[in-house]
Amino acid sequence: MLELVRKFGWRSISIVHGLGGITLFGSRLAFETLAPPYRLRRLIDDVYNTGVLSLAIVCASGTAVGLVLGLQGYNTLVRFGAERSMGAVVGLSLVRELGPVLTALLVTGRAGSAVAAEIGAMVATEQLDGLRMMAVDPIDFVTQPKAFALFVSMPLLSALFIVSGLFGGYLVGVGLLGIDAGTYVSSLENNIDFRNDVLGSVLKSVVFGALVGLISTWRGFTAAPNSEGVSRATTGAVVQASVATLMVDYVITALWGVGV
Amino acid sequence: MSRSPIRDLLVGVFVLSGLAALAYLSIKLGAATYSGPGGLVLYANFDEVGGLAKRSPVVIGGVRVGQVKKIELASDGSFRARVTMDVDQTLKLPDDTQAAVLTQGVLGNQYVGLSPGGSETLLKNGGEITYTQSAVVIERLIGKVIQSLGGSSSSEPSKPPAGGKSP
Numbered sequence: 001m002l003e004l005v006r007k008f009g010w011r012s013i014s015i016v017h018g019l020g021g022i023t024l025f026g027s028r029l030a031f032e033t034l035a036p037p038y039r040l041r042r043l044i045d046d047v048y049n050t051g052v053l054s055l056a057i058v059c060a061s062g063t064a065v066g067l068v069l070g071l072q073g074y075n076t077l078v079r080f081g082a083e084r085s086m087g088a089v090v091g092l093s094l095v096r097e098l099g100p101v102l103t104a105l106l107v108t109g110r111a112g113s114a115v116a117a118e119i120g121a122m123v124a125t126e127q128l129d130g131l132r133m134m135a136v137d138p139i140d141f142v143t144q145p146k147a148f149a150l151f152v153s154m155p156l157l158s159a160l161f162i163v164s165g166l167f168g169g170y171l172v173g174v175g176l177l178g179i180d181a182g183t184y185v186s187s188l189e190n191n192i193d194f195r196n197d198v199l200g201s202v203l204k205s206v207v208f209g210a211l212v213g214l215i216s217t218w219r220g221f222t223a224a225p226n227s228e229g230v231s232r233a234t235t236g237a238v239v240q241a242s243v244a245t246l247m248v249d250y251v252i253t254a255l256w257g258v259g260v
Numbered sequence: 261m262s263r264s265p266i267r268d269l270l271v272g273v274f275v276l277s278g279l280a281a282l283a284y285l286s287i288k289l290g291a292a293t294y295s296g297p298g299g300l301v302l303y304a305n306f307d308e309v310g311g312l313a314k315r316s317p318v319v320i321g322g323v324r325v326g327q328v329k330k331i332e333l334a335s336d337g338s339f340r341a342r343v344t345m346d347v348d349q350t351l352k353l354p355d356d357t358q359a360a361v362l363t364q365g366v367l368g369n370q371y372v373g374l375s376p377g378g379s380e381t382l383l384k385n386g387g388e389i390t391y392t393q394s395a396v397v398i399e400r401l402i403g404k405v406i407q408s409l410g411g412s413s414s415s416e417p418s419k420p421p422a423g424g425k426s427p
Contacts, residue, residue, distance in 0.1 A: 048267050052274045091289065156278020163281040190369075192289040193315075202282070 022218045025139070029214065032137075032144040042145040043152075050111035050146070051153030055160070058106055062161035065098055066090060066168020073169075074177050086179055087187035090169035095192055095201045099162035101249050104208035107150065107157060108241040112216035115146045116237035119220025120230035128221075143221055147213035154209025155202055162201070200256045207252060208245050215241040298326060299349030303388045304359040305340040310370055310395030312361050317371040318345050319362075325351060328372060345372060354379035355387065361395035370395060 073089040119142060122128050128138040166188065173179040192198065216237040223233035309331060318326035326347035334342040347353075356377030363370050374389075383389070 044268060044271050047274070048271050051278075052267075052270045055274060095285065095289070153274075153278075155282065156275060159278055159281035159285055163284060189289055194286060198286045198289065201285070 021222070022214065025218050025221065026214050028139050029144055029147050029217070032140045033148050039141070039145050042141075043149055046145045046149035047153055049114065050107065050149045051157060054107050054110045054153070054157060057110055058103055058157045058161050059164045061102065061106055062099075062164030063168040063171075065102065065161075066094065066165030066170075067172050068168075069093060069098075069165065070169040070172030070177070074173065074179075083177070083179060084183050085187050085191075086169070086173050087184040087189075088191035090173070091166060091188040091192050092197065094162045094165040094169075095197045097249075097253075099165065100158045100201055100204035100208055101245060103158040103161045103205065104154065104212060104245040105242055106161075107154060108212050108216070108238055108245070111150060111153075112212045112241050113234050113238050115150070115213075115216040116220040116223075117230060117234045119143060119146070119217060120223035120233040123221065123223050124225045124227065124230055126225070139221075143217040147217045150213035150216070151206070151209040154212065155205040158201065158205035158208075200252070203256065204249065204252050207248060211244050211248060212241045215244060297348045297350065298346040299385070300326075300347045300351065300353075300383075301329070301386055302345045302347055302353075302383060303386070304343050304345070304372075304392050305334050305338070305388075306343060306359075306361060306392050306394045307340055308394040308397060309341045309343060309361055310363075310397055312343065312370045312372065312395065316369065318347055318374060319371050320351075320374045320376065325374070343372065347374075349385070353383045355381045355383050356391060357383060357389055358391040358393065359389045360393035363396070 069090045070086065073086050073093075074083055077083045077086055077089065119128075122138075122142065128142065131138045131141060170181075170184060173184050174181045219233045219237035219240070223229040312328060312331060314328055314331065316328045317324050318328065326345055328343055329346045330344040332342050332344075334340045343359075345359075353374070354377045356379040358375045358377065360373045360375070361370055362373045377391075
């Protein structure tokens with residue numbers, strides 16, 4: 001019984017400890033991003049790893065989601081005789097919700113895990129200690145470019161996801177189901193609002209980018225220096241970043257998205 | 261890490277295409293729904309605006325010429341809805357122009373339809389459209405239909421409708 005209480009207390013303290021650690025780590029990252037030196041070379045390499053290499057799966061998934069949305073949306077809309085508003089259904093669900101969230105989940109799986117594993121392996125092989133010995137700050141030199149690359153790539157990938165999805169919806173709607181092309185596009189353009197929909201979508205993807213970058217680098221950075229630690233860090237990064245994305249998504253939608 | 265110019269190029273292409281997608285979303289899709297010329301501000305009081313909203317289109321003969329700027333309760337104590345519209349200022353609208361709140365299709369969005377009259381004097385900036393026709397609220401219409409049906413069926417209980425089938 002006493003053991004149980006002790007374990008519970010220890011878990012609570014370590015959760016609070018972790019929260020404090022990630023907050024401090026995040027403020028360090030933000031500070032190193034703003035303060036010189038700017039490591040443009042490393043940033044470009046990391047944008048290549050996180051952004052360019054995620055491009056294919058993001059575009060393919062976006063198109064697939066658009067195709068499905070088109071088919072499913074048509075199924076529902078045709079019961080109300082409203083298949084003319086298919087563009088609005090596909091567009092609004094992609095822009096407001098699916099684009100940012102699914103991109104964040106995909107990038108977490110594709111790039112966040114790789115970042116956590118790479119930094120974790122550096123910890124396990126004492127490369128970060130080597131850097132510290134040469135008076136190079138590993139947060140500034142290793143983690144900051146990776147986190148910032150995720151932060152930069154996310155809105156761009158999300159926009160590409162949405163555009164691929166709109167294209168997928170167009171393919172199904174116009175090509176397969178015979179909706180007029182002009183009807184699809186005009187229902188799309190008339191129903192998407194800049195401030196409510198597009199800005200909210202960009203805000204979401206920026207916040208998700210920061211979250212995924214922060215969580216993956218933090219998990220890698222605090223990995224236990226052995227192979228099990230690296231695997232735990234990778235799993236933890238993916239799970240925590242995905243859950244955090246979905247939870248924060250609700251908060252942003254509640255604060256920003258409701259109302260006309 | 262090896263430096264390859266192709267990698268830099270790919271990063272550049274990625275950033276550019278991402279920015280292009282963002283620009284497409286915000287400029288083409290998210291453009292404030294009416295981006296044509298405005299400048300002529302008109303007011304109109306309606307008894308009922310239904311689902312009319314800010315940025316609803318203002319239309320003449322099916323062509324979009326402006327948008328609704330503001331909907332508020334009139335300040336003169338009449339409890340009517342005062343709609344402020346921003347319309348293309350190159351239009352020469354006579355002062356007996358009618359404004360009506362109409363619906364696209366049965367379930368579509370609502371919009372303001374203007375039908376110009378034949379007067380010689382023109383509406384000026386800040387002018388008021390006096391001839392207005394309110395939105396049709398479907399619930400009230402249905403209520404009226406039910407009421408009239410109920411009234412007729414109580415007076416003549418079981419008369420089949422004219423032209424009914426007789427086997």
